[in-house]
Amino acid sequence: FQRGSLSGKHVLINAGPTREALDPVRYISNHSSGKMGFALAEAAVEAGARVTLVAGPVNLPTPARVARVDVVSAQDMLAACEAALPADLFIASAAVADYRPANCAEQKLKKTPGSDDGMTLTLVRNPDILATLAAHPQRPWTVGFAAETHDLMTYAADKLQRKNLDLIIANDVSQSGIGFNSEDNAVTLIDRALNSSVLPRASKTKLAREIIARIADLMATTNKH
Numbered sequence: 001f002q003r004g005s006l007s008g009k010h011v012l013i014n015a016g017p018t019r020e021a022l023d024p025v026r027y028i029s030n031h032s033s034g035k036m037g038f039a040l041a042e043a044a045v046e047a048g049a050r051v052t053l054v055a056g057p058v059n060l061p062t063p064a065r066v067a068r069v070d071v072v073s074a075q076d077m078l079a080a081c082e083a084a085l086p087a088d089l090f091i092a093s094a095a096v097a098d099y100r101p102a103n104c105a106e107q108k109l110k111k112t113p114g115s116d117d118g119m120t121l122t123l124v125r126n127p128d129i130l131a132t133l134a135a136h137p138q139r140p141w142t143v144g145f146a147a148e149t150h151d152l153m154t155y156a157a158d159k160l161q162r163k164n165l166d167l168i169i170a171n172d173v174s175q176s177g178i179g180f181n182s183e184d185n186a187v188t189l190i191d192r193a194l195n196s197s198v199l200p201r202a203s204k205t206k207l208a209r210e211i212i213a214r215i216a217d218l219m220a221t222t223n224k225h
């Protein structure tokens with residue numbers, strides 16, 4: 001096979017945050033920029049793949065030759081990812097909100113008149129998009145991300161096994177200047193045999209090319225699970 005090539009493959013990538021509505025004007029979300037996922041989409045196109053990029057609300061231009069599907073909530077993101085199957089490879093780089101408000105008010109929530117009391121929000125669990133696709137009848141070769149502040153390797157390896165992934169990309173978000181919302185990243189790749197490989201700090205563009213090349217080679221040498 002050709003090293004690093006994804007020629008003829010359909011690659012599905014999700015990226016960015018999700019937004020979980022509280023009412024027509026408010027939501028719960030996070031600071032994910034979507035940069036890593038967009039860089040991976042660009043690198044996958046360079047490697048010869050047909051790429052579908054399911055993006056939460058981000059401020060990034062669509063890379064050339066990438067089919068982009070914009071979504072807002074985790075539930076929408078899951079539906080868009082499932083609709084994009086079959087895919088040979090799925091890379092879950094999105095920062096999916098783990099919980100959403102139990103109810104989305106139809107009208108703007110109001111302060112209780114004459115009261116200084118706080119308010120309590122009830123949240124319910126969102127679906128795990130990565131675990132859902134990894135358990136899908138049309139399961140792609142599946143890659144997840146693990147952003148951790150401590151015990152990176154232990155948690156990442158646990159996530160790989162629990163979510164039934166082929167590869168997990170671990171990044172230490174306690175280091176400043178890398179990861180969430182920054183230009184650079186540094187990651188450790190862990191495969192199913194628990195072999196790990198460190199990719200030192202680099203721009204997300206450079207790192208994405210290296211990650212895609214490693215994935216292409218792993219896909220060519222390992223079977224789907």
Ligand code: C5P
Nearest residue numbers: 092093094096098127128129130144145
């Ligand atoms: O369990 P944790 O959220 O740390 O796992 C991170 C990985 O799981 C990321 O690849 C993320 O995209 C994915 N994920 C998901 N759906 C969720 C939560 C996380 O796909 N609801």
